[in-house]
Amino acid sequence: MARRVSDRSRSARARLVVSLALTVTALMFTVVLQLAGTDYTALALTCTGVGIFLSTWFLLDVCISWKDDLDRRRAAARRGPRPPSAPRPPAPRAPGAPRDAGDARYPTGRR
Incomplete structure (x- = not known):
């Protein structure tokens, strides 16, 4: 089963592969220019250094x-499956705030 890779990791790997391909190409270009004895060898060597x-x-x-x-996968494995969520308790009422008339927990005395 293949593991899921995040988009950040996938794009980082793609950048690395493209950078390595361009660096190897620049290195080959530098070697050819050196063997030919041209004046552009220093420029090609600089490009190769930047690529490295x-x-x-x-x-x-x-x-x-x-x-x-x-780390994210290990944290998810440690956490395990989530249990079903329990209903939330009601939010605390501010002092002096009116009670909700439709709530059974707060009988108003009227019927």
Whole structure:
């Protein structure tokens, strides 16, 4: 049975996959530019470094959201099924407030 993943965790994982794909592409581009000996190697290396930083950031986001999902599932399992709710007691009446004439708990003396 598949476990339900929250939308936050799913979007964090998608960001990580896209970031990793772009970082690997930038790294390959950097290697090709280095082998060709062009002047754009520094720019490509900078883009690769930014991609590595963002991939690390998104990996942390995935780990944090996964931990939140795990904690939420454990809390729900500890709580167990909810018992049927009991009727709520009536709200306390403010001093000096009139009693509700239709309520059987407060007989008015009139019949």
